[in-house]
Amino acid sequence: MIAADTLPGSKTGGPAQPVIRFASGLVGYPSAQRFVLEQSDGGVFELRGLGEDDPDFLVVAPAPFFPDYAPVIDDETVERLGLRGEKDALVLLVVTLRDRPEDASANTLAPLVINARTRDAAQVVLTGQPFSLRQPLLAS
């Protein structure tokens, strides 16, 4: 099925929100498979799980924080997500917040890769690439 799965617009009457599908869930949350992405300020997004017990995640676009971030997505993932080229792939990083905002970190080792065309997504472990599960975000 090609048609994008959508939710009705938000209560503010905005456009319908496309549903992002993680067919295998996320590690630790195998049943969390349907999310919507909501944009906040400063390149920050909230990824909201649609299931009753699904988690929400704060995620960021890499570019504002790590301009040199250039992950290589393996062929299996490219095929699994049906990525036809770099433009198809929306890469987002999961943020871990701690008591102080300046201690926030991003998971650059296992980014969320979303096919912007089909909304199929996966959390991809970049084996063998020099990234971190806890890369500081707001270097002081």
Added chain:
Amino acid sequence: MLVLSRRPQQSFIIGHDIVITVLEVNGDTVRLGIAAPRDVAIHREEVYRELQQANTTAASPSSDAVAAFTQRASGKPSKDEEASLPQE
């Protein structure tokens, strides 16, 4: 745990469609090839465990923490900094 012995180039089949082949044994390292359906994610166990912990720690942050971070990330002064500005 089921324990089986295999030689290089011999395989196991798990279920109907997951095939694990011993490719090479070199000292204390074994190289395995895994063929599985696309929807089966394969991770090194220690990486899986670490990622699981990272995701659990990251999941469902409080709205206060999100607000504080978003404010910092967008370069606006935090509430604390605003509060400490001298009064006119």
